[in-house]
Amino acid sequence: MPRSERRKELDRIYRKTHREQRRAYYWQNREYALKYARAYREKHRDEIYSKLRERYQHNKGEINKRAKMQRQLVRIEVLSHYADGSPKCAVCNECDDVVLCIDHIAGSGNQHRKLLGGLFGHRFYVWLKTNGYPEGFQVLCYNCNQRKKHYKGEV
Numbered sequence: 163m164p165r166s167e168r169r170k171e172l173d174r175i176y177r178k179t180h181r182e183q184r185r186a187y188y189w190q191n192r193e194y195a196l197k198y199a200r201a202y203r204e205k206h207r208d209e210i211y212s213k214l215r216e217r218y219q220h221n222k223g224e225i226n227k228r229a230k231m232q233r234q235l236v237r238i239e240v241l242s243h244y245a246d247g248s249p250k251c252a253v254c255n256e257c258d259d260v261v262l263c264i265d266h267i268a269g270s271g272n273q274h275r276k277l278l279g280g281l282f283g284h285r286f287y288v289w290l291k292t293n294g295y296p297e298g299f300q301v302l303c304y305n306c307n308q309r310k311k312h313y314k315g316e317v
């Protein structure tokens with residue numbers, strides 16, 4: 163085994179067997195570690211991006227699948243929060259999460275989302291989560307949501 167390969171192998175083993183120590187060291191020297199990481203990223207930007215691109219091209223299917231799963235998880239988490247438990251419609255108790263969505267209780271949801279810079283689809287769920295689940299939302303199924311719109315708030 164060439165020297166550099168051996169070095170890498172030893173590093174790998176070290177990282178595995180000293181996880182706790184490495185973590186403690188990181189937290190003790192966090193400022194420095196962050197500064198160092200930032201400088202490294204700036205210096206090797208092109209290299210990093212081309213590697214990432216390459217990796218993405220190579221594992222496109224798997225990466226997209228994971229991203230989709232991640233989005234799904236966030237969605238379920240947000241729906242669960244607003245349904246006070248497992249996701250279900252506040253009106254008819256429909257619990258198939260495929261047809262559930264977040265509804266602005268007061269209406270005018272589209273205006274609100276536009277104001278926030280086009281928070282549609284997944285971005286809206288992320289926004290709700292990162293903003294600590296603001297009040298004023300509920301879970302509805304598409305049927306009840308449409309019915310609410312049609313009868314102007316009377317479901």
Ligand SMILES: [Zn+2]
Nearest residue numbers: 251254303306
């Ligand atoms: Zn419903």
